Amino acid sequence: MNDETRSVFIEADPETVWTALANDENFSAWYAPGSVWRIPELEVGCKALFTLMPSEHNQLEEGEHVDMSFTITEVVPHSRFSYTADDDQLHFIFDLRPENAGTRVTVNMDGFQLSLENLKAFAEGRELPNI
Template sequence: MAETTNSKFINAPPHQVFQALADPKSIEVWQVPGDMTGKIHHFDFKPGGKYEMSLFYPDADNTQGKSGDKEDKFAAEFVEIIPDKKIVEKIHFDSGDPNLQDAMIMQIDLAPESKGTNVTISFKNIPQGVKPEDNEEGTISSLEKLAQIVEGK
């Protein structure tokens, strides 16, 4: 199974970054790559808690969604939460495609650095139906959006 790792320095302390990672309204913005939009259907932020989210492709985009027309829906379980340091999620796509059935692991690590935080997002066990380069491109976009939210730009 494929893996990807991307990092970005954010000019804010770990606590401030963690708050954006734990807030569903913020997640609907930063975790959505490119021009897509997002909606969280349910959110329970605690170890063992879960959330469901849909990502929607823009109407002008000809991409077929993993879960339906222009939609990628997934359910995630919070496997581990260490405030201001780490969040680990197990993600399942809502899809009948056998190439999207494996659970993907997303780990977000926060490392304090001088005047900010280095945020690293790693994915393991990326399903065959997800191109690692697309996952990486989406993660880079998400990290940029996270920085904009946290830095107030």
């Protein structure tokens, strides 16, 4: 992980953006579409599971998948959601901040630009640009 951050302004209130981030069905819809997030309990210390499926944005071949496990480290409704990858200890932090008539979402690392574009479109009720 590096010290870069990425952010996006979303024309939606923090509650709407929070629901896109903290609900596994919604998270699955915009983050690596076709892959699946499972967040059985949205509580610190609980596990979140992610199954990455093949797409044009990764190197997986048809029929392959990668299962990943994360530990939820912070849950502050409408404000912050963070989790740590169990295999490599990468710590992902999504900060939400009201801004003008919408919400600014900042993630603590580089490499999330396509996902943030999808999150913006999803929360604004538009078609995802990166499928």
